[in-house]
Amino acid sequence: MKYCPKCKSADIHPYLPGFFNMYECKKCGYIGLLVIEKLNKK
């Protein structure tokens, strides 16, 4: 899972095809390289 660093929303998606390192948050409009990745390992 990836989370927005601004609003902590999981509603974050790759910004553009090809720009796989950039993400856009659909909730707050954040666009950037930095996302929070959370691993669901037990």
Ligand SMILES: [Zn+2]
């Ligand atoms: Zn956000």
